[in-house]
Amino acid sequence: MSGLLSRMMFLSLSVVVLADLSDTRAQEIPPIVLQCTPRLVIPCNRSIDTAAIPINNTGGCGEVGLSYVDSIIPGSAPNRFTVTRTWTASDTCGQKQTCVQTIQIVPSKPRVAVLPLENLAESEDGARVFARLMQDQLVQSANLDVISAGEVETATLRARIRLPVLMDNDQTRRLRQVLDADYFVLGTILAYQSIADQYSGVVPVVGITLQLRDAVSGVTVWSETYHEIGNSGEWLFGLGVEHDITKLAHSIARRAVSRLQRIAKPLPCGQVVP
Amino acid sequence: MALLRVILTFCTLAIATGCGGPHAYLHPDADLGFYRRVGVAQLQTLADDPRAGQKIQRLLITELLKRGDFDVVVPGQFNKVENGVRTELALSGDVALDSTALQKIGEKGGVQGIILGVVRDYRMERVGQEDFPMISFSLQLVDAPSGRIVWDVSVGERGGPKFPVLSIGETHTLDELTTKLCRALGTLK
Numbered sequence: 001m002s003g004l005l006s007r008m009m010f011l012s013l014s015v016v017v018l019a020d021l022s023d024t025r026a027q028e029i030p031p032i033v034l035q036c037t038p039r040l041v042i043p044c045n046r047s048i049d050t051a052a053i054p055i056n057n058t059g060g061c062g063e064v065g066l067s068y069v070d071s072i073i074p075g076s077a078p079n080r081f082t083v084t085r086t087w088t089a090s091d092t093c094g095q096k097q098t099c100v101q102t103i104q105i106v107p108s109k110p111r112v113a114v115l116p117l118e119n120l121a122e123s124e125d126g127a128r129v130f131a132r133l134m135q136d137q138l139v140q141s142a143n144l145d146v147i148s149a150g151e152v153e154t155a156t157l158r159a160r161i162r163l164p165v166l167m168d169n170d171q172t173r174r175l176r177q178v179l180d181a182d183y184f185v186l187g188t189i190l191a192y193q194s195i196a197d198q199y200s201g202v203v204p205v206v207g208i209t210l211q212l213r214d215a216v217s218g219v220t221v222w223s224e225t226y227h228e229i230g231n232s233g234e235w236l237f238g239l240g241v242e243h244d245i246t247k248l249a250h251s252i253a254r255r256a257v258s259r260l261q262r263i264a265k266p267l268p269c270g271q272v273v274p
Numbered sequence: 275m276a277l278l279r280v281i282l283t284f285c286t287l288a289i290a291t292g293c294g295g296p297h298a299y300l301h302p303d304a305d306l307g308f309y310r311r312v313g314v315a316q317l318q319t320l321a322d323d324p325r326a327g328q329k330i331q332r333l334l335i336t337e338l339l340k341r342g343d344f345d346v347v348v349p350g351q352f353n354k355v356e357n358g359v360r361t362e363l364a365l366s367g368d369v370a371l372d373s374t375a376l377q378k379i380g381e382k383g384g385v386q387g388i389i390l391g392v393v394r395d396y397r398m399e400r401v402g403q404e405d406f407p408m409i410s411f412s413l414q415l416v417d418a419p420s421g422r423i424v425w426d427v428s429v430g431e432r433g434g435p436k437f438p439v440l441s442i443g444e445t446h447t448l449d450e451l452t453t454k455l456c457r458a459l460g461t462l463k
Contacts, residue, residue, distance in 0.1 A: 165349065167348075167350040168350045168353075195405070213348070225336050225337070
């Protein structure tokens, strides 16, 4: 008898406990937390698909679905406009949460990478010095987006490209994917030394060939050779002679970049909104 | 008479300063329009500087690209094809390419013509108180499918003074003289 009583008490207690648990669960459905970066500026030739734009959602019950609706506000030019993207997250319990993101599309700048130059000169440092001078000059250009030297070095090392000037098409494609570059600056240093001139004394000499290669098509779009000698600007008894090799190289880099920035064009902006 | 004298003076100056340009052989049946896409093979080096071929090849490609006579294959891609064929036919790098190799390179590289070359001199020479560059090389455009020579040119020059005492027309460096020689090749088309 006592056994039956105790069993009944246990069952009734279990029912109470289960009822309490289900009440608590109903009360404690975690709300959906949806966070999106409110304002983004994206070049028009880059993707603005969902994978490229970070969005964070937590909470909710069951599976939480994400969707968005875009509305486009035209701008001053076809490649300059604003996308207002309204994100909605909803779960199986019927909860909904929204957040609004403004994506400003701006004209893109071509992304340029200065690859390590081939050194056929006697001096060991010429190629590295000149590549850095080119990089510095390109960075100052407002029309170009220059990939950092560190990023370029790491990518070429990982892709095991020993001589970028002798890259084949596969290597060019792989490097483009890693660096997301539109153009590569390639070249060979032929002379980076000082010579003795009987009138001007010791004068520096720099010789270089440079190419701008379209990273997408692999076509060389620009090619030029530069030779500069320190006394080429001498006009009277040593006046105008350049004795500093770095300054001489710098003047070449400046001239080359002024040509490059006119040739390097951004990829056309097509369908940017998915 | 005065006009004739001026013309003669200019001609003499042009010859003296080497503006006459190199003499080239062109195959009488050659149809240069056929060669839309060409590749520049590794130049053979007979000069003291073992990298002379590479240096001239880089400058030659730059000048060919600038001139726009042909669509020049990216050097790295062409080297890959050339090296692949050399390995396949067991030809080392310093052995001249035969017609079988040229045909295979043409097919694999997608080119109609291949530019071959030999560098004979690439050095600095003492002239009076100064050193001047001395370069000579020859180039050939070979028809890839047949291995036939279409165009052949040989150039050579010293960068020293063209006139006694005056330093007009001097070239002081090897790469500058190479560029001058490549530019003097003239247009093929």
